[in-house]
Amino acid sequence: MDLPLGGVCKAGESRKLETGKWRSFRPVVDKAKCIKCGRCAEFCPDSCMEIKEDGAEVNLYYCKGCLICMRECPVDAITKEVEEK
Amino acid sequence: MTIQTEVKELHAPGHRACPGCGCAIAVKLILRETGPNTIVVSPTGCLETFTSPFRGSSWEVPWIHSLFENAPAIATGVLAGLNSKGNVDGTKVVAIGGDGGTYDIGMGALSGMFERKDDILYICYDNEAYMNTGIQGSSATPLGAGTTTTPVVGDSFGKMVSKKDLLAIALAHDVPYVGTASIANPADLKKKVRKGMDNPGPAFILMLSPCNLGWGFEPEDTVELARKAISTGLFPIVEFENGRLVSAQKIKPVPVEEYLKPQKRYQHLYKKENFNEVLKAIQEKADRNIEKYDLAKDRN
Ligand SMILES: Cc1ncc(C[n+]2csc(CCOP(=O)(O)OP(=O)(O)O)c2C)c(N)n1
Ligand code: SF4
Ligand code: SF4
Ligand SMILES: [Mg+2]
Secondary structure, eight states, rough: OOOOOOOOOOOGGGGGGGGGGGGGGGEETTTTOOOOOOOOOOOOOOEEEEEEEEEEEOOOTTOOOOOHEEEEEOOOOOOEEEOOO | OOOTTTOOBBSEEEEEEEEOOOOHHHHHHHHHHHHHEEEEEEEESHHHTOOTTTTOBBBBOOEEEEEEOOHHHHHHHHHHHOOOOOOTTOEEEEEEEEEEIIIIIHHHHHHHHHHHHHSSEEEEEEEESSSTTOBBBBBSOOOOOOOSSSOEEEESSSSSSOOOOOOHHHHHHTEEEEEEETTHHHHHHHHHHHHHSSSSOOOOOOOOEOOOOTTTGGGGGHHHHHHHHHHHTSSOOOOETEEEEEOOOOOOOOOOOOHHTTTTGGGGGGGGGGHHHHHHHHHHHHHHHHHHHBOOOOSS
Protein backbone atom coordinates (compact mmCIF):
# COMPACT_ATOMS: atom_id res chain seq x y z
CA MET A 1 0.00 0.00 0.00
CA ASP A 2 1.44 3.40 -0.90
CA LEU A 3 1.25 5.76 2.03
CA PRO A 4 0.04 9.24 1.20
CA LEU A 5 2.05 12.08 2.74
CA GLY A 6 1.18 12.45 6.41
CA GLY A 7 -1.14 9.44 6.35
CA VAL A 8 -4.19 11.37 5.13
CA CYS A 9 -7.58 9.71 5.67
CA LYS A 10 -10.49 11.07 3.71
CA ALA A 11 -14.00 11.53 5.12
CA GLY A 12 -16.24 8.55 4.62
CA GLU A 13 -13.53 6.41 3.04
CA SER A 14 -15.03 3.33 4.67
CA ARG A 15 -17.60 3.39 1.86
CA LYS A 16 -15.16 1.39 -0.25
CA LEU A 17 -14.81 -1.37 2.34
CA GLU A 18 -16.93 -4.34 1.33
CA THR A 19 -18.37 -5.50 4.66
CA GLY A 20 -20.84 -7.66 2.75
CA LYS A 21 -18.08 -10.28 2.63
CA TRP A 22 -18.67 -10.96 6.34
CA ARG A 23 -22.20 -12.21 5.80
CA SER A 24 -23.27 -15.75 6.65
CA PHE A 25 -27.01 -15.05 6.21
CA ARG A 26 -28.60 -12.98 3.52
CA PRO A 27 -31.84 -11.04 4.10
CA VAL A 28 -34.33 -11.51 1.27
CA VAL A 29 -37.15 -9.00 0.80
CA ASP A 30 -40.50 -10.08 -0.59
CA LYS A 31 -41.41 -6.83 -2.30
CA ALA A 32 -45.02 -7.94 -2.73
CA LYS A 33 -45.36 -7.96 1.06
CA CYS A 34 -43.25 -4.84 1.78
CA ILE A 35 -45.35 -1.84 2.84
CA LYS A 36 -42.41 0.60 2.52
CA CYS A 37 -42.68 1.68 6.19
CA GLY A 38 -38.91 2.21 6.37
CA ARG A 39 -38.38 0.42 9.70
CA CYS A 40 -35.66 -1.85 8.32
CA ALA A 41 -33.79 1.16 6.96
CA GLU A 42 -34.17 3.02 10.24
CA PHE A 43 -32.65 0.19 12.30
CA CYS A 44 -30.01 -1.21 9.93
CA PRO A 45 -26.63 -0.62 11.63
CA ASP A 46 -24.89 -0.62 8.27
CA SER A 47 -27.18 1.76 6.39
CA CYS A 48 -27.74 -0.68 3.57
CA MET A 49 -31.52 -0.88 3.35
CA GLU A 50 -33.03 1.50 0.86
CA ILE A 51 -36.74 2.04 0.29
CA LYS A 52 -37.28 2.12 -3.46
CA GLU A 53 -40.54 2.74 -5.33
CA ASP A 54 -41.37 -0.96 -5.33
CA GLY A 55 -40.12 -1.83 -1.83
CA ALA A 56 -37.09 -2.27 0.41
CA GLU A 57 -33.81 -3.21 -1.25
CA VAL A 58 -30.64 -4.51 0.43
CA ASN A 59 -27.25 -3.21 -0.58
CA LEU A 60 -25.31 -6.48 -0.41
CA TYR A 61 -21.99 -4.67 -0.75
CA TYR A 62 -22.33 -3.59 2.90
CA CYS A 63 -24.95 -5.92 4.43
CA LYS A 64 -23.35 -7.98 7.24
CA GLY A 65 -26.37 -10.23 7.61
CA CYS A 66 -27.30 -9.31 11.19
CA LEU A 67 -31.00 -9.81 10.32
CA ILE A 68 -32.24 -6.93 12.47
CA CYS A 69 -34.25 -5.88 9.41
CA MET A 70 -35.95 -9.30 9.34
CA ARG A 71 -36.71 -9.18 13.05
CA GLU A 72 -38.08 -5.62 12.96
CA CYS A 73 -40.17 -5.84 9.78
CA PRO A 74 -43.80 -5.42 10.95
CA VAL A 75 -45.27 -7.51 8.09
CA ASP A 76 -42.64 -10.28 7.88
CA ALA A 77 -41.61 -9.28 4.37
CA ILE A 78 -37.98 -10.24 5.05
CA THR A 79 -36.68 -13.80 5.40
CA LYS A 80 -33.17 -15.22 5.58
CA GLU A 81 -31.16 -17.49 3.35
CA VAL A 82 -27.81 -19.09 4.09
CA GLU A 83 -25.18 -17.18 2.16
CA GLU A 84 -23.46 -19.28 -0.50
CA LYS A 85 -19.85 -18.25 -0.96
CA MET B 1 -44.66 7.29 5.26
CA THR B 2 -41.25 8.53 4.16
CA ILE B 3 -39.55 6.91 1.23
CA GLN B 4 -35.91 7.10 2.17
CA THR B 5 -34.36 6.85 -1.28
CA GLU B 6 -31.96 9.71 -0.68
CA VAL B 7 -30.69 8.96 2.82
CA LYS B 8 -27.05 9.77 2.76
CA GLU B 9 -25.79 8.94 6.20
CA LEU B 10 -23.05 11.08 7.74
CA HIS B 11 -21.98 7.87 9.47
CA ALA B 12 -20.81 6.04 6.36
CA PRO B 13 -21.31 2.31 5.82
CA GLY B 14 -18.30 0.05 5.47
CA HIS B 15 -17.50 0.59 9.16
CA ARG B 16 -16.04 -2.36 11.10
CA ALA B 17 -18.67 -2.76 13.85
CA CYS B 18 -19.81 -6.32 14.57
CA PRO B 19 -22.98 -7.30 12.67
CA GLY B 20 -25.97 -5.96 14.58
CA CYS B 21 -24.03 -3.51 16.76
CA GLY B 22 -26.35 -1.27 18.82
CA CYS B 23 -23.81 1.53 18.94
CA ALA B 24 -23.63 1.66 15.13
CA ILE B 25 -27.42 2.16 14.97
CA ALA B 26 -27.20 4.86 17.64
CA VAL B 27 -24.48 6.86 15.91
CA LYS B 28 -26.23 6.70 12.54
CA LEU B 29 -29.38 8.12 14.14
CA ILE B 30 -27.48 10.73 16.17
CA LEU B 31 -25.68 12.13 13.11
CA ARG B 32 -28.94 12.28 11.15
CA GLU B 33 -30.09 14.80 13.73
CA THR B 34 -26.87 16.75 14.30
CA GLY B 35 -26.35 17.31 10.58
CA PRO B 36 -22.98 18.23 9.06
CA ASN B 37 -22.31 21.44 11.01
CA THR B 38 -21.00 19.44 13.96
CA ILE B 39 -17.63 18.36 15.29
CA VAL B 40 -17.63 14.98 17.01
CA VAL B 41 -15.14 13.91 19.67
CA SER B 42 -14.78 10.25 20.64
CA PRO B 43 -12.64 8.64 23.29
CA THR B 44 -11.06 5.24 22.68
CA GLY B 45 -13.50 2.33 22.45
CA CYS B 46 -15.45 0.29 19.93
CA LEU B 47 -16.94 3.35 18.23
CA GLU B 48 -13.55 4.93 17.70
CA THR B 49 -12.03 1.65 16.54
CA PHE B 50 -14.70 0.54 14.12
CA THR B 51 -14.98 3.96 12.46
CA SER B 52 -11.33 4.78 11.98
CA PRO B 53 -9.07 2.11 10.55
CA PHE B 54 -6.37 3.74 8.43
CA ARG B 55 -7.94 4.81 5.12
CA GLY B 56 -11.34 3.66 6.27
CA SER B 57 -12.90 6.56 8.19
CA SER B 58 -16.68 6.39 8.47
CA TRP B 59 -17.00 9.99 9.57
CA GLU B 60 -18.43 12.56 7.21
CA VAL B 61 -18.41 15.23 9.87
CA PRO B 62 -15.16 16.55 11.36
CA TRP B 63 -14.15 14.03 14.00
CA ILE B 64 -11.37 13.83 16.54
CA HIS B 65 -10.21 10.89 18.60
CA SER B 66 -9.08 11.94 22.06
CA LEU B 67 -7.34 9.68 24.54
CA PHE B 68 -9.47 7.17 26.42
CA GLU B 69 -9.69 9.46 29.45
CA ASN B 70 -10.11 12.98 28.13
CA ALA B 71 -12.87 13.31 25.51
CA PRO B 72 -14.78 15.96 27.51
CA ALA B 73 -11.62 18.08 27.89
CA ILE B 74 -10.82 17.75 24.18
CA ALA B 75 -14.40 18.75 23.39
CA THR B 76 -13.93 21.84 25.56
CA GLY B 77 -10.77 22.66 23.61
CA VAL B 78 -12.56 22.26 20.27
CA LEU B 79 -15.31 24.59 21.49
CA ALA B 80 -12.77 27.14 22.75
CA GLY B 81 -11.07 27.04 19.34
CA LEU B 82 -14.38 27.63 17.55
CA ASN B 83 -15.30 30.45 19.92
CA SER B 84 -11.93 32.17 19.57
CA LYS B 85 -12.75 32.54 15.88
CA GLY B 86 -16.24 33.79 16.66
CA ASN B 87 -17.93 30.52 15.62
CA VAL B 88 -19.84 32.41 12.94
CA ASP B 89 -21.35 29.21 11.52
CA GLY B 90 -22.70 28.13 14.91
CA THR B 91 -20.88 24.78 14.74
CA LYS B 92 -21.89 22.41 17.53
CA VAL B 93 -19.60 20.12 19.51
CA VAL B 94 -20.83 16.64 20.36
CA ALA B 95 -18.86 14.02 22.27
CA ILE B 96 -19.86 10.36 21.93
CA GLY B 97 -18.17 7.91 24.29
CA GLY B 98 -18.57 4.41 25.69
CA ASP B 99 -19.35 3.54 29.29
CA GLY B 100 -15.72 2.82 30.20
CA GLY B 101 -14.69 6.18 28.78
CA THR B 102 -17.56 7.95 30.52
CA TYR B 103 -18.45 6.24 33.84
CA ASP B 104 -14.87 5.31 34.69
CA ILE B 105 -11.71 6.74 33.20
CA GLY B 106 -13.27 9.91 31.73
CA MET B 107 -15.33 10.73 34.82
CA GLY B 108 -12.98 13.46 36.07
CA ALA B 109 -12.87 15.21 32.70
CA LEU B 110 -16.64 14.88 32.32
CA SER B 111 -17.20 16.39 35.77
CA GLY B 112 -15.01 19.33 34.75
CA MET B 113 -16.93 19.83 31.51
CA PHE B 114 -20.21 19.81 33.44
CA GLU B 115 -18.86 22.19 36.08
CA ARG B 116 -17.58 24.71 33.50
CA LYS B 117 -21.04 24.67 31.87
CA ASP B 118 -19.46 24.23 28.45
CA ASP B 119 -21.93 24.22 25.57
CA ILE B 120 -21.33 20.59 24.58
CA LEU B 121 -23.66 17.65 24.09
CA TYR B 122 -22.13 14.53 25.63
CA ILE B 123 -23.70 11.22 24.65
CA CYS B 124 -22.71 7.98 26.35
CA TYR B 125 -23.44 4.78 24.43
CA ASP B 126 -23.57 2.37 27.31
CA ASN B 127 -22.87 -1.26 26.39
CA GLU B 128 -22.16 -1.98 30.05
CA ALA B 129 -18.54 -3.17 29.75
CA TYR B 130 -15.19 -2.52 28.07
CA MET B 131 -16.12 -4.27 24.85
CA ASN B 132 -13.33 -3.17 22.57
CA THR B 133 -10.70 -4.84 24.73
CA GLY B 134 -12.67 -8.03 25.34
CA ILE B 135 -15.60 -7.55 27.75
CA GLN B 136 -14.06 -6.35 31.00
CA GLY B 137 -16.49 -5.07 33.63
CA SER B 138 -16.95 -1.31 34.12
CA SER B 139 -18.87 0.66 36.75
CA ALA B 140 -21.75 0.57 34.24
CA THR B 141 -21.86 -3.24 34.31
CA PRO B 142 -25.09 -4.15 36.10
CA LEU B 143 -25.53 -6.40 39.11
CA GLY B 144 -25.27 -10.09 38.25
CA ALA B 145 -23.80 -9.68 34.76
CA GLY B 146 -20.85 -11.92 33.90
CA THR B 147 -17.83 -10.32 32.21
CA THR B 148 -14.21 -11.45 32.04
CA THR B 149 -13.39 -9.42 35.17
CA THR B 150 -16.67 -10.12 36.98
CA PRO B 151 -16.47 -13.86 36.43
CA VAL B 152 -19.00 -16.57 37.03
CA VAL B 153 -17.30 -19.35 39.00
CA GLY B 154 -18.49 -21.21 42.05
CA ASP B 155 -20.47 -18.85 44.22
CA SER B 156 -19.39 -15.78 42.31
CA PHE B 157 -22.37 -14.56 40.30
CA GLY B 158 -20.82 -11.92 38.05
CA LYS B 159 -20.88 -8.24 39.00
CA MET B 160 -21.27 -8.12 42.81
CA VAL B 161 -22.40 -4.50 43.07
CA SER B 162 -24.91 -2.46 41.10
CA LYS B 163 -24.40 -0.02 38.30
CA LYS B 164 -23.32 3.55 38.97
CA ASP B 165 -26.15 6.08 38.61
CA LEU B 166 -24.72 8.39 35.98
CA LEU B 167 -27.93 10.37 35.53
CA ALA B 168 -27.83 11.34 39.20
CA ILE B 169 -24.19 12.38 38.80
CA ALA B 170 -25.04 14.62 35.83
CA LEU B 171 -27.99 16.09 37.73
CA ALA B 172 -25.79 16.74 40.76
CA HIS B 173 -23.71 19.01 38.50
CA ASP B 174 -26.80 21.07 37.60
CA VAL B 175 -26.50 20.02 33.97
CA PRO B 176 -29.44 21.87 32.34
CA TYR B 177 -30.43 19.06 29.97
CA VAL B 178 -30.16 15.41 31.05
CA GLY B 179 -31.95 12.48 29.47
CA THR B 180 -31.97 8.86 28.45
CA ALA B 181 -32.72 7.61 24.94
CA SER B 182 -32.87 4.33 23.06
CA ILE B 183 -32.24 2.94 19.59
CA ALA B 184 -35.64 1.26 20.02
CA ASN B 185 -37.26 4.68 19.72
CA PRO B 186 -35.46 6.66 16.98
CA ALA B 187 -37.93 9.57 16.92
CA ASP B 188 -37.51 10.21 20.65
CA LEU B 189 -33.73 9.76 20.38
CA LYS B 190 -33.50 12.35 17.62
CA LYS B 191 -35.76 14.76 19.50
CA LYS B 192 -33.48 14.53 22.52
CA VAL B 193 -30.32 15.01 20.45
CA ARG B 194 -31.92 18.16 19.03
CA LYS B 195 -32.83 19.46 22.49
CA GLY B 196 -29.35 18.68 23.78
CA MET B 197 -27.77 20.60 20.89
CA ASP B 198 -30.10 23.60 21.17
CA ASN B 199 -29.73 23.85 24.92
CA PRO B 200 -27.13 26.51 25.79
CA GLY B 201 -24.69 24.84 28.14
CA PRO B 202 -23.84 21.21 28.73
CA ALA B 203 -26.27 18.43 27.90
CA PHE B 204 -26.00 14.77 28.73
CA ILE B 205 -27.76 11.82 27.09
CA LEU B 206 -27.38 8.23 28.22
CA MET B 207 -28.20 5.51 25.70
CA LEU B 208 -28.27 1.83 26.56
CA SER B 209 -26.52 0.20 23.61
CA PRO B 210 -26.96 -3.59 23.33
CA CYS B 211 -23.79 -5.43 22.28
CA ASN B 212 -24.45 -8.96 21.01
CA LEU B 213 -20.81 -9.93 21.37
CA GLY B 214 -20.45 -8.83 24.97
CA TRP B 215 -23.92 -9.69 26.24
CA GLY B 216 -24.26 -12.93 24.29
CA PHE B 217 -27.42 -12.81 22.18
CA GLU B 218 -28.38 -13.18 18.52
CA PRO B 219 -27.46 -10.07 16.49
CA GLU B 220 -31.03 -9.83 15.13
CA ASP B 221 -32.32 -9.18 18.69
CA THR B 222 -30.40 -5.94 19.27
CA VAL B 223 -33.34 -3.57 18.91
CA GLU B 224 -35.75 -5.95 20.65
CA LEU B 225 -33.45 -6.12 23.70
CA ALA B 226 -33.20 -2.32 23.80
CA ARG B 227 -37.01 -2.34 23.83
CA LYS B 228 -37.16 -4.96 26.59
CA ALA B 229 -34.75 -2.93 28.73
CA ILE B 230 -37.35 -0.17 28.63
CA SER B 231 -40.47 -2.28 29.13
CA THR B 232 -39.03 -4.09 32.17
CA GLY B 233 -38.30 -0.76 33.85
CA LEU B 234 -34.56 -1.45 33.93
CA PHE B 235 -33.81 1.41 31.55
CA PRO B 236 -36.37 4.18 32.03
CA ILE B 237 -36.69 6.73 29.24
CA VAL B 238 -36.69 10.04 31.07
CA GLU B 239 -35.77 13.65 30.54
CA PHE B 240 -34.81 16.46 32.93
CA GLU B 241 -34.70 20.18 32.20
CA ASN B 242 -32.94 22.33 34.80
CA GLY B 243 -33.14 19.45 37.25
CA ARG B 244 -36.90 18.92 36.82
CA LEU B 245 -38.30 15.70 35.39
CA VAL B 246 -40.19 16.82 32.26
CA SER B 247 -40.99 13.50 30.61
CA ALA B 248 -41.01 9.77 31.34
CA GLN B 249 -42.07 7.17 28.79
CA LYS B 250 -44.95 5.06 30.13
CA ILE B 251 -44.63 1.28 29.95
CA LYS B 252 -46.70 -1.85 30.47
CA PRO B 253 -44.18 -3.51 32.77
CA VAL B 254 -42.98 -7.02 31.90
CA PRO B 255 -40.89 -9.23 34.25
CA VAL B 256 -37.11 -8.64 34.07
CA GLU B 257 -36.75 -12.26 32.99
CA GLU B 258 -37.87 -11.27 29.48
CA TYR B 259 -34.81 -9.05 29.22
CA LEU B 260 -32.31 -11.20 31.14
CA LYS B 261 -33.04 -14.69 29.75
CA PRO B 262 -32.00 -14.12 26.14
CA GLN B 263 -28.55 -12.91 27.29
CA LYS B 264 -25.65 -15.26 28.04
CA ARG B 265 -24.18 -12.85 30.59
CA TYR B 266 -27.15 -13.60 32.88
CA GLN B 267 -27.62 -17.33 32.17
CA HIS B 268 -25.95 -18.51 35.39
CA LEU B 269 -28.59 -16.70 37.45
CA TYR B 270 -31.11 -19.26 36.24
CA LYS B 271 -28.93 -22.29 36.96
CA LYS B 272 -28.24 -22.04 40.69
CA GLU B 273 -30.87 -21.69 43.36
CA ASN B 274 -28.77 -19.46 45.58
CA PHE B 275 -28.61 -16.91 42.77
CA ASN B 276 -32.35 -16.30 43.12
CA GLU B 277 -31.54 -13.45 45.47
CA VAL B 278 -29.69 -11.70 42.65
CA LEU B 279 -32.65 -12.10 40.30
CA LYS B 280 -34.88 -10.69 43.03
CA ALA B 281 -32.58 -7.71 43.47
CA ILE B 282 -32.67 -7.02 39.71
CA GLN B 283 -36.49 -7.17 39.70
CA GLU B 284 -36.55 -4.84 42.72
CA LYS B 285 -34.34 -2.39 40.87
CA ALA B 286 -36.82 -2.36 37.96
CA ASP B 287 -39.73 -1.95 40.38
CA ARG B 288 -38.00 0.97 42.08
CA ASN B 289 -37.53 2.69 38.72
CA ILE B 290 -41.19 2.14 37.86
CA GLU B 291 -42.18 3.64 41.21
CA LYS B 292 -39.69 6.51 41.09
CA TYR B 293 -40.70 7.75 37.63
CA ASP B 294 -44.31 6.55 37.78
CA LEU B 295 -43.70 4.57 34.59
CA ALA B 296 -46.59 2.10 34.68
CA LYS B 297 -49.60 2.62 32.46
CA ASP B 298 -53.11 1.94 33.84
CA ARG B 299 -52.11 1.85 37.49
CA ASN B 300 -55.01 1.61 39.87
C1 LIG C 1 -5.43 5.00 29.17
C2 LIG C 1 -5.91 3.79 28.44
N1 LIG C 1 -6.16 2.66 29.12
C3 LIG C 1 -6.60 1.57 28.47
C4 LIG C 1 -6.80 1.59 27.13
C5 LIG C 1 -7.26 0.34 26.42
N2 LIG C 1 -8.65 0.43 25.99
C6 LIG C 1 -8.97 0.77 24.73
S1 LIG C 1 -10.59 0.73 24.41
C7 LIG C 1 -10.92 0.18 25.97
C8 LIG C 1 -12.32 -0.15 26.39
C9 LIG C 1 -13.34 0.89 26.05
O1 LIG C 1 -14.53 0.62 26.75
P1 LIG C 1 -15.78 1.56 26.61
O2 LIG C 1 -15.43 2.96 26.86
O3 LIG C 1 -16.88 0.98 27.43
O4 LIG C 1 -16.16 1.44 25.06
P2 LIG C 1 -16.60 0.12 24.26
O5 LIG C 1 -15.36 -0.48 23.69
O6 LIG C 1 -17.27 -0.80 25.22
O7 LIG C 1 -17.51 0.60 23.20
C10 LIG C 1 -9.73 0.06 26.71
C11 LIG C 1 -9.66 -0.42 28.10
C12 LIG C 1 -6.52 2.80 26.44
N3 LIG C 1 -6.69 2.91 25.12
N4 LIG C 1 -6.08 3.87 27.12
S1 SF4 D 1 -29.21 -8.01 7.61
FE1 SF4 D 1 -28.47 -6.34 8.98
S2 SF4 D 1 -26.91 -5.31 7.74
FE2 SF4 D 1 -28.15 -6.52 6.30
S3 SF4 D 1 -29.77 -5.12 5.58
FE3 SF4 D 1 -30.60 -6.27 7.34
S4 SF4 D 1 -30.23 -4.90 9.10
FE4 SF4 D 1 -28.86 -4.21 7.43
S1 SF4 E 1 -18.07 -5.52 20.52
FE1 SF4 E 1 -20.17 -4.83 20.84
S2 SF4 E 1 -20.11 -2.59 20.89
FE2 SF4 E 1 -18.17 -3.34 20.01
S3 SF4 E 1 -18.53 -3.28 17.76
FE3 SF4 E 1 -19.07 -5.34 18.50
S4 SF4 E 1 -21.28 -5.28 18.94
FE4 SF4 E 1 -20.54 -3.16 18.77
MG1 LIG F 1 -18.49 -0.16 26.79
